[in-house]
Amino acid sequence: MKLIYTGGILPFIILFICGCNSNPSGRINRQASVGNNASLPENPLEMTPMAVSLQAEAKTMSTLYGNSIASKRLNEVANYAPGSVVYLVTWKEKADSEWFGARIPDRVATIERVSIDGKGQKSYTFFKGPAWQEGLLLKGDREAIILSIPIATSP
Amino acid sequence: MKFKFKIILCIACLVLLAQLIRPEELSTAKAQTAKTLTGVPKEVANVFETSCFDCHSAQTNLRWFDKITPANFLVASHIRDGRKALDFSQWDSLATPQRNAMLYFALNGILSGEMPLSSYTALHPSAKLKEKDIALLKNYFLNNLVSKPGDAVSRVGQPKVKEVKNSPNGVAYLPGYRNWKAISSTDRFDNGTIRIIFGNPIAVKAIHDGKTKPWPDGTVFAKTAWKQEKGKDGNVYAGQFVQVEFMIKDATRYAGTKGWGWARWKGENLLPYGKTVKFDSECISCHRPERNNDYVFTTPLDIKDFKK
Numbered sequence: 136m137k138l139i140y141t142g143g144i145l146p147f148i149i150l151f152i153c154g155c156n157s158n159p160s161g162r163i164n165r166q167a168s169v170g171n172n173a174s175l176p177e178n179p180l181e182m183t184p185m186a187v188s189l190q191a192e193a194k195t196m197s198t199l200y201g202n203s204i205a206s207k208r209l210n211e212v213a214n215y216a217p218g219s220v221v222y223l224v225t226w227k228e229k230a231d232s233e234w235f236g237a238r239i240p241d242r243v244a245t246i247e248r249v250s251i252d253g254k255g256q257k258s259y260t261f262f263k264g265p266a267w268q269e270g271l272l273l274k275g276d277r278e279a280i281i282l283s284i285p286i287a288t289s290p
Numbered sequence: 291m292k293f294k295f296k297i298i299l300c301i302a303c304l305v306l307l308a309q310l311i312r313p314e315e316l317s318t319a320k321a322q323t324a325k326t327l328t329g330v331p332k333e334v335a336n337v338f339e340t341s342c343f344d345c346h347s348a349q350t351n352l353r354w355f356d357k358i359t360p361a362n363f364l365v366a367s368h369i370r371d372g373r374k375a376l377d378f379s380q381w382d383s384l385a386t387p388q389r390n391a392m393l394y395f396a397l398n399g400i401l402s403g404e405m406p407l408s409s410y411t412a413l414h415p416s417a418k419l420k421e422k423d424i425a426l427l428k429n430y431f432l433n434n435l436v437s438k439p440g441d442a443v444s445r446v447g448q449p450k451v452k453e454v455k456n457s458p459n460g461v462a463y464l465p466g467y468r469n470w471k472a473i474s475s476t477d478r479f480d481n482g483t484i485r486i487i488f489g490n491p492i493a494v495k496a497i498h499d500g501k502t503k504p505w506p507d508g509t510v511f512a513k514t515a516w517k518q519e520k521g522k523d524g525n526v527y528a529g530q531f532v533q534v535e536f537m538i539k540d541a542t543r544y545a546g547t548k549g550w551g552w553a554r555w556k557g558e559n560l561l562p563y564g565k566t567v568k569f570d571s572e573c574i575s576c577h578r579p580e581r582n583n584d585y586v587f588t589t590p591l592d593i594k595d596f597k598k
Contacts, residue, residue, distance in 0.1 A: 161502030161583060161590075164474065168592040180593045184472035187484050189518070189526040198475055198486070209468055212447040228477060233580065233587045235401055235428065236394045236480025240591070280523075287486065287516055287528035288448035289468060290558045 167226050167240035174262060179222030179246060185209060186287045190225075193271050195244055197225040199284050208286055215282055217255055223247045223281050227266045242266035245273070249281050257282075308359040313366035325349065327381055329389070334430045338378065341406050341417045342396060345372030348379040355413065368410065375575045387481065390435050394480045395576070397427055402579035437482030439518035439526045448531065451560045457553035458564040464536060467512035473497065473590035483515040484528050487588050497590045504549065504584040509539040511588070531558055537586070548574055548585050 169180050182200035185208065189196050201208070205219035215221070225247075226240035243264030251257050259278045327335040343349045345368050356365045373379075376395060384392065399405035400419060411418040454463035473489035489497070492508040512534055519529030538544070538551035552570040554563035563569065577585040 161497075161500070161586075163497060163500070163502075163592050164589045165592060167474075168594070171594060171596050175596070178594055178596045180471065180591060181595065183469060184475075184486050184488070187475050187486055187516075187528050189477050189484065190524075191526065192524070196475060196477055198472055200472075206469075210450075231476065231589075233589070234480075235398055235431070236478060238477040238479065239474060239589065285442075285445075285521070285527050287514075288445065289514060289531050289534065290448055290451045290560055 164240065166242045169224065169243060169246070172262070175246065176248075179224050179248075182206070182220075182222060183209070184287075185221070186284045188284060189228075193244075194228050195225050195271070196228050196238070196240060197223050199223050199281070199286075209288070215251055217251050217253045220248065220250045221281060223249075223284070225264075244268075244271060247277060247281060249278050305359075311359055312357075313363050325379075325381075327378065327389075329386075330393075331430065334427060337419065337423045337427060338393075338396060341400070341419055341423075342376075343378060344414070344417070345369050345406075345410070346376045346378050346396075347373070348377075353414070368407065375572075390437075391481060393431070393435065397431060399579070400424065400427075404579050431480075436479050437518070439482060439520040440529065442519040442521045442527065443529060445529075448558070451558075454555060454560045455562050457555075457562045457569075459547075459551070459553070459567050459570050461536065461538060461551045461553035463553075463555060463560065463562075464510065464512065464538075467510075467514075467534070467536075470494075470510075470512065471593050473511070473593070474588050477518075478515070482518050483532055484518050484526065485513055485515045487590075488512040488514065489590065493590075494593050497592055498594065502584065502586075502590075504541070505539050505586065507540050507542075509537075511537045511586070513537075513588075533557065533563075534560075548577075548581075550585060 169175070169178055171178075179200045182202055183206035184198055185201045185206055186199040187197065188199075200222045202218075202220040204216050205221050207213070208215065223246070224243065225245045227242055227244050228238040229241035231237035231239045244266045245264050246262040248260040248262070249257060257278055259281075261273070261277075326332065327338065330338075339349075344351055350369060352365070356362060376392060376399075378392070381389060381392070396405070401424070406414075406417045406419075454465070456462050467488045467490075470488040470490050471494050472486050473493060474487045476485040476487070478485060488511065490508075490510040492506060493511060496502050496506050496509060513536075514534045515532040516528035517530045517532055518526045521527050533554055533556045535554040536551070538553075539549060540551065541549040544551045547570050552573040554573075555561065556563050564572075574585070577587065580587050
């Protein structure tokens, strides 16, 4: 009897605790956030944003991120130096529910990583996101394409 | 009975006498000739004229009950505030991008449920928009008012502005925002810009902790806009720098402006926007539909530290 009573009340206690801990606050674009993926060596969203682009046909949008070496290009006109790591994160776009006239990131389609080692050797890695579709992107020499994305400069 | 009659008579006299006192703008207002929105199809212009023009243009069509004191003071304040936020009478003097911005601003006011004011539609039911009106506007906007990216221009670096003047409300420019995290990006097809919304470390932590309602003091956002430019590969990239806008949270210091310090620097010379100290009422007016989200439009990304 005691067990049944305890078992019966337990879900309510759990619900109460979860209710207290739930985030009553703000909207967060969780779908577009990059989850802790074992195959990703680091979270690209933690790096410095360097450029943005749109792919109208695929209805996707991308942000280029760089580590501290790569992001020096924000202030210097130079090639990517050895030690640079850049990520191109591409999302499917969705209409911004807060502003008719805008689109914002939806689910992640792809994450691409290009790194340049001490000898200047480049390497490319592709990570498939949940919104990736066959043939969506990845035409041509991705390494060269990513490294030639024009930096969003500001005064 | 006699006493009650006297009271009623006194009230009636007071009401009649009150009619001599009228808001200046209404007593001097002259009927304006109906003007349509040049370049906009008649059926689309009609929707704006019916629902917005009474308070957002010089073409105010006052009903008899709008003219009775004291109601006319409320009407006058609506018109005053309305024209300050958006005035369709300026239409003919505006260039196409400003006209489009005005229309998008009006439509977003409607879609957010802010406009037309419910107190206004209660007495002016014809101003209430029907679903078919909204569908008509959306369809027109998506087919006619979508900005096209310009051709890519080759740029070599970007000269830095050494000294940036404060915003008229005293907010100082924060040059280090490019090292902050991107909490979102936006494809603004309404005005042909592409944006990164940068958040400082306090903002990023608040998002991760789920403590954004309200955002903590010290939060800063920098919304940076570039012109959309089409590359040879057909993709669109960030071209010429347009502006950077800051929202700086300090509930005490900025208590008079909804807890935020608002500022905008425009162009490659980073010229502060606004002519008067109170220019930020314009920012608040635009962000008002987001008052339940602490005046923030952006739905931010959660930036997790994978090492934790």
